[in-house]
Amino acid sequence: MTSPARDVAPATYTISELAAEFDITPRAIRFYEDMGLLNPSRDGRNRIYSVRDRTRLKLTLRGKRLGLSLQEIRQLVDMYESPSDTVQQLTAFLAILQTHRDQLSQQLEDIRVTLEEIEQHEERARSLLAEASRSEPGTPG
Structure with a gap:
């Protein structure tokens, strides 16, 4: 006990x-x-x-x-402890979250585009490697 x-x-x-x-x-x-x-x-x-x-x-x-900045966190934590209007606090919190969501969406799109570019470079490099292998004397293939 x-x-x-x-x-x-x-x-x-x-x-x-x-x-x-x-x-x-x-x-x-x-x-x-x-x-x-x-x-x-x-x-x-x-x-x-x-x-x-x-x-x-x-x-x-x-x-x-x-992924919030320390400044955003400080604002939110200070609002959390504030005796002021909850509606104002929640509205500010939602605005910060929406801004962060927008930034993450843009980063996600940037990553998608970058991955597509990498895939294209990989395909081109493989193609060039295959051509080089066929044209070199003494290489199997």
């Missing part, structure tokens, strides 16, 4: 605990702190991260997975 105290999430975290939990380096956490995304308190030289900091880190990493 576990004690009730063990079932409760800790109120604070060390940088090592957060790094292990989210599988990132302490340096990455310090970078997010430098960028204004996290604001831990200090106990001497040690950083002490709150539940709020943990949530902000989780949202930051989720935004990075979506």
Whole structure:
């Protein structure tokens, strides 16, 4: 039987605990702190991260997975914590996501075109190689 105290999430975290939990380096956490995304308190030289900091880190990493810039992530995280109108927050969030979707769609099209060009170059190189093999004396084929 576990004690009730063990079932409760800790109120604070060390940088090592957060790094292990989210599988990132302490340096990455310090970078997010430098960028204004996290604001831990200090106990001497040690950083002490709150539940709020943990949530902000989780949202930051989720935004990075979506491909958002740190500036966009900061805006969204700040809106998330703001007591202001939810409609405004969601509208801004949708605008950021639409911009990102448009960028990804363009990148996808660029990749498709590039792959077609590579395929054409490969076909041409194979054709030239076959011609060269036939014209060289002493080559089988």
